Amino acid sequence: MNPAPQLGPREYAQLAALLSRWTGIKLHGREHMMLGRLQPRLRQLRLSSFSAYLKLLEKTGRGGDEAQHFINALTTNKTAFFREAHHFEFLVQRLFPELRAHAAATGKQSVRLWSAGCSSGAEPYTLAILAQEHLPAAQGWNVRILATDVDTNVLAEAEHAVYDADQVEAVPAELRERYFVCEGEGDDAGFKLQRTASALVRFAQANLIAAPFPVRGCFDAIFCRNVLIYFDRATQQRIVGELVRCVAGTGYLVVGHSESMVALGLPRAAEAVGVYRPHAVHEAAPARTAAAPAPAPTPAPRPQLAPIRSRRPPAPASLPIKRIVLGEWYATGESMLIGTLLGSCVSACLFDPVQRVAGMNHFMLPRVLDDTEGSARFGIHAMELLINGLMRLGAERRNLRAMAFGAGAVNRALASRVASVNGEFVRDFLQREHIPLTVERLGGDKPREVYLRTDTGEAFVRCVAKSVLLPLSQRELLAYTKPADEPTPFDPADALF
Helix, strand or coil, rough: CCCCCCHHHHHHHHHHHHHHHCCCCCEEEEEHHHHHHHHHHHHHHHCCCCHHHHHHHHCCCCCCCCCCCHHHHHHCCCCCCCCCHHCCCCCCHHHHHHHHHHHHHHHCCCCEEECCCCCCCHHHHHHHHHHHHCCHHHHHHHEEEEEEECCHHHHHHHHHHHCCCCCCCCCCHHHHHHHEEEEHHHHHCCCEEEEHHHHHHEEEEECCCCCCCCCCCCCEEEECCHHHHCCCCCHHHHHHHHHCCCEEEEEEEEECCCCCHHHHHHCCCCCCCCCCCCHHHHCCCCCCCCCCCCCCCCCCCCCCCCCCCCCCCCCCCCCCCCCCCCEEEEEEEEEEEEEECCCEEEEEEEEECCCCEEEEEEECCCCCCCCHHHHHHHHHHHHHHHHHHHCCCCCCCCHHHEEECCCCCCCCCCCCCHHHHHHHHHHHHHCCCCCCCEEECCCCCCCEEEECCCCCCEEEEEEECCCHHHHHHHHHHHHCCCCCCCCCCCCHCCCCC
């Protein structure tokens, strides 16, 4: 058997640049992700190197079939029905009443919605189900939903409108019974969305960086959630400008939690997180007979990093301290300090500022028989253990804020890339799970001691003497080289790779 093609720094940079040129998507430190996703394609094409694959892409160009395979492989398609449920609550409690009031005043009962970055269809179909419930065709409503994505594979899946049982679990039971029909039996069983809802949605491929912009229209709401995070600031500004031109005068732009539009000058719609009313500041009075949006509340300050300058963390003497080591995690709703010592490993500190629940983990990605995917699954498991532990204490995933520490190249017994891969993983996980990373201290060449104060979400960090390196290095070397046992079960659907 021929060895699997390996991805060198030069090939990675060239492929990442090509993806950026064709789609606007920026990849930073995603070598392990690109390797895992493209290796099967190279085997299928019987190509022995990534250099050969790059030549094929450049030869066939953006219009060639292989370009779409390449884009499909490297785009992220994580979605779910009723994901970030408060956005759909806003739709029902705010937008739909405004539409009904507008219809009463004008007699016009047309509604236009757009799901940009629709993935496998859960988002636009959620919109369709809610529209059927609250603006039904039987009452004269004409609802049309455009759903677009750059990935042709997920569009084909979305048009099929069949989902596994676990995929429709988030749909409220009464809606699931009303809008889905079970097809097949046993492992082959699926839930198909009925035509009463699916007929409202039209799917189309659209590249948001294309010129001219691929979509024209006047939409009452555009959902472009967790898409903009993959572009650089200049591209974000250009795309948002185009999206705003597609929003109706009193319409809304809905984005993900970590995609703030405040820096781009868009006013938020009252207290709704991630919901903006682009044209509100330009209107003397709303065209629709709806109450003017209330001013946005002053957001709570984000946790800030306060460096430790003394030998002990600046915290009340009465606070207990819980120390964790490599392979451990700890979460609590009590007021205390959680501390750890980091070399090449990473630590994610998560805090729910609403429920006042916080936790920390300490892990590194092992060399699992040189299996990149297996190594990543270990990291996903470590993160999910902490998140699930916080949720059992009452935290809500949508409230979580993160800080990340470690990934210092301090262990000479490990390959130079080990620390940076650990740092890349934790950044990648948090970004893909849409947990805002408010503070990071990753990289460098010194060991760090980190404390998380659980009642405030503050982190205290200091570099420590290299005299602690020997026991630290021995633990990390053992964790990296020893093949990991199968972790305790977690849902593979939560995996990012």
